[in-house]
Amino acid sequence: MHQPSDLPPLTSPPKIYLLAAHPNWRASRVNQRLLAAARTLADGNPLLDVQDLYANYPDYAIDVAAEQARMEAADLLVLVHPIQWYSMPALQKLWLDEVLTYGWAFGAVSAETEESAPTGAPGTALRGKALWLVVTTGGQEDSYHPDSYNRHPFDAFLPPYAQTAALCGMRFLPPLVLHGAHSAGKQEVLDHIALFSQRLQTYPHWPTP
Numbered sequence: 001m002h003q004p005s006d007l008p009p010l011t012s013p014p015k016i017y018l019l020a021a022h023p024n025w026r027a028s029r030v031n032q033r034l035l036a037a038a039r040t041l042a043d044g045n046p047l048l049d050v051q052d053l054y055a056n057y058p059d060y061a062i063d064v065a066a067e068q069a070r071m072e073a074a075d076l077l078v079l080v081h082p083i084q085w086y087s088m089p090a091l092q093k094l095w096l097d098e099v100l101t102y103g104w105a106f107g108a109v110s111a112e113t114e115e116s117a118p119t120g121a122p123g124t125a126l127r128g129k130a131l132w133l134v135v136t137t138g139g140q141e142d143s144y145h146p147d148s149y150n151r152h153p154f155d156a157f158l159p160p161y162a163q164t165a166a167l168c169g170m171r172f173l174p175p176l177v178l179h180g181a182h183s184a185g186k187q188e189v190l191d192h193i194a195l196f197s198q199r200l201q202t203y204p205h206w207p208t209p
Contacts, residue, residue, distance in 0.1 A: 017071055
């Protein structure tokens with residue numbers, strides 16, 4: 001077990017900010033169970049902060065200052081959502097648009113290296129933090145193939161996430177993906193939720209990918 005590569009050493013127990021986004025939780029077979037598992041772990045645990053975006057911002061009026069404060073307190077940002085049209089739910093995208101502002105999350109002096117942007121410089125609020133993507137797809141894993149209807153490997157749809165992290169000086173950790181969430185078997189779903197919970201509890205001491 002080790003810390004994911006290229007992460008600075010943590011001097012205190014890591015704090016996690018988990019953003020869960022689903023426009024219709026009642027229709028969710030897996031994501032709502034991931035959210036429930038996260039809430040169970042967060043109960044009485046000040047190191048795990050869980051946000052249900054659609055429940056708390058039903059009018060899409062995001063409290064940018066509050067969200068930035070929660071992000072600044074965290075070492076790891078976790079995005080939990082279903083893949084919709086090869087991307088994220090609309091409110092999750094709005095969160096990125098409004099919270100990751102120029103001059104706070106990125107900017108002209110916020111290059112990714114320590115040399116070109118000293119800590120505390122404008123646009124470096126997220127530098128050194130990590131981003132972990134936890135997503136489900138409706139399509140089966142083998143549908144993400146040049147010979148199938150999704151036409152590309154699933155990894156081909158991840159560059160927008162990885163580049164967002166890079167622009168903000170964050171580390172993009174290997175995503176946790178459950179394909180075919182609509183039809184996954186009971187044990188497969190249970191194993192997926194157990195792995196998700198285990199990773200939340202043991203970050204950053206994860207096994208080598």
